[in-house]
Every structure is written in structure tokens, then in C-alpha cells.
Amino acid sequence: QSALTQPASVSGSPGQSITISCTGTSSDIGYYNYVSWYQQHPGRAPKLLIYEVNNRPSGVSNRFSGSKSGNTASLTISGLQAEDEADYYCSSYTSTITLVFGGGTKLTVL
Amino acid sequence: QLQLQESGPGLVQPSETLSLTCTVSGEFITSGFYYWGWIRQPPGKGLEWIGSLFHSGSTYYNPSLKSRVILSVDTSKKKLSLKLSSVTAADTAVYYCARPAVTSFDYFNYWGQGTLVTVSS
Numbered sequence: 001q002s003a004l005t006q007p008a009s010v011s012g013s014p015g016q017s018i019t020i021s022c023t024g025t026s027s028d029i030g031y032y033n034y035v036s037w038y039q040q041h042p043g044r045a046p047k048l049l050i051y052e053v054n055n056r057p058s059g060v061s062n063r064f065s066g067s068k069s070g071n072t073a074s075l076t077i078s079g080l081q082a083e084d085e086a087d088y089y090c091s092s093y094t095s096t097i098t099l100v101f102g103g104g105t106k107l108t109v110l
Numbered sequence: 111q112l113q114l115q116e117s118g119p120g121l122v123q124p125s126e127t128l129s130l131t132c133t134v135s136g137e138f139i140t141s142g143f144y145y146w147g148w149i150r151q152p153p154g155k156g157l158e159w160i161g162s163l164f165h166s167g168s169t170y171y172n173p174s175l176k177s178r179v180i181l182s183v184d185t186s187k188k189k190l191s192l193k194l195s196s197v198t199a200a201d202t203a204v205y206y207c208a209r210p211a212v213t214s215f216d217y218f219n220y221w222g223q224g225t226l227v228t229v230s231s
Contacts, residue, residue, distance in 0.1 A: 001172070001173060001174070003156070032216075034215075034216040034217075036216060036217035038157070040157075045206060045221035045222065045223055045224055046149075046157065046206075046218075046221060047221075048217055048218060048219050051214075051216070051217040052216070052217070057211070057219055089156060089157050091157075091159075091216070091217065092216070093215060093216040096173070097170050097215075098159065098170060098171075098172060098173065099147075099159040099162070099215070099216060100159065101149075101156060101157040101158060101159060102156070103156045104155075104156040104157070
């Protein structure tokens with residue numbers, strides 16, 4: 001199975017909004033609404049931000065939102081803050097009962 | 111509060127078998143219907159799903175690792191285990207165990223801190 005495709009890096013200024021894309025295929029992102037997003041700070045374990053495309057776990061800021069169109073999912077972070085600087089990973093369930101992650105996107109807050 | 115803790119040898123010889131344990135505290139492994147996951151991350155690289163194990167013992171593996179990996183659970187010892195055979199330098203990574211908050215295969219709310227395994231002679 002091939003990794004989902006994410007941009008290597010994105011950047012934005014404090015207060016702005018940014019969007020990270022995650023492109024898959026009709027056998028993963030396009031087939032199911034089982035896309036999740038994780039945030040990972042250096043040296044730390046990943047933290048779940050979004051599950052099943054657009055659901056936030058308890059305690060996750062509503063500045064984080066998810067969406068999906070066709071084979072591409074997106075994570076939007078609004079009101080960018082310095083602490084949002086981290087790596088972000090998407091993940092999707094697949095038609096062969098496996099999980100696949102994206103390559104990761106490094107977010108820089110300017 | 112569920113806590114997960116990975117442990118194992120930090121250094122493994124090439125061609126040998128990597129064995130890791132995930133100790134579960136705060137809940138019984140059989141307290142619910144959960145898919146327990148293992149994920150790894152090579153230094154400086156992205157996340158890779160290794161496989162998932164249902165508490166009953168059913169297993170699901172990454173096709174690229176399926177021939178070399180075995181996941182199992184010891185409910186009496188509150189431990190999950192991962193065995194990866196015939197390791198090479200490409201298996202050097204931080205290994206995480208993880209679990210969702212509900213019966214779900216596709217995401218993980220709870221993660222261990224991870225344990226770094228280096229494959230080298």
C-alpha cells in the first residue's frame with residue numbers, strides 16, 4: 001500500500017488560517033469516511049486531532065477542522081498560534097482492512 | 111486513565127528478531143472491544159502502521175511487514191507484544207503502541223511514549 005500524499009511543508013503567520021491536504025485513492029480516502037489527523041511535536045508521541053474526517057476528540061481546540069472531497073482530505077487550522085508549529089499526519093482506513101499514513105507535513109509558524 | 115508503556119532492547123542485531131512489549135495500566139486489556147495498534151517512526155521520517163490486534167486475538171498487518179511480524183496479547187500480564195523477525199537497518203525506528211477510545215480500527219486516542227530500537231551490529 002502506498003502512503004498518502006501530503007505537502008512536505010506549509011507555513012503561516014499567527015492569526016492566519018492554513019490548510020494541509022492529504023491525497024489518497026478510491027480504495028482509502030475516497031471510499032470511506034475514516035480519515036484521521038495527528039499532530040506531533042518533536043520528541044513526542046502523536047496526538048489525535050480529528051477522526052472520521054471531521055470529528056474532534058474532547059479537549060481538541062475547535063481551531064482544528066477536517067473535511068474531505070473525493071480522494072483528498074484536508075486539515076484546516078484557523079487562528080494560527082505559535083504552539084501549532086509541529087508535524088501533521090493524516091491517516092486512512094483502507095479497503096483491505098489496513099491503515100495507511102501520509103508522509104507528514106511540517107507546519108512553520110512565521 | 112489508560113496508560114501505555116513500550117519497552118524492549120534498544121539495540122538489535124541485524125537478521126535477529128525484535129521483541130517489544132506494551133504494558134497497559136489504568137484499564138484491563140479485556141475491559142472493552144478495542145483494536146490495539148503498533149506504529150513505528152524511523153528517525154526523521156513519517157509514521158508507519160505496523161498492525162492492529164483485537165483483544166480477542168484477531169490480527170491485521172501492514173502488507174509490507176506481514177511476513178515478518180507477529181502481534182499478540184497476554185491479558186493476564188496486561189501486556190501486548192510485537193515480534194519482528196529478520197530485522198535490518200531499515201527497521202530502526204521509534205515504536206509506539208496505541209489504542210482508540212472506542213471500538214474503532216481507524217484512529218488512536220491513546221499512545222505510549224514510544225521506544226527507540228536501533229538495528230546495528
